[in-house]
Amino acid sequence: MTKNDISSDEYSPAKGTITSLSQLTKEQFHELMTSKHPSAKKYRDYAKKEFDYMMKSYQSLNDFFNHNSKT
Secondary structure (H helix, E strand, C coil): CCCCCCCHHHHCCCCCCCCCHHHCCHHHHHHHHHCCCHHHHHHHHHHHHHHHHHHHHHHHHHHHHHHHHHC
């Protein structure tokens, strides 16, 4: 690494930060999915948008390769 490179420690989230749903207990997940708290609602909205974009990207990827395989 050069001295201009950023160490991997600088990319790591702070201790105690939840970065994956798999880190949650069953009870915590249920609370997140059913809570009326504004942050829980935002999370669900963002997760839905992320899922929608992922599905659109997969569709575009397949459209591209399906189109190229026919030519």
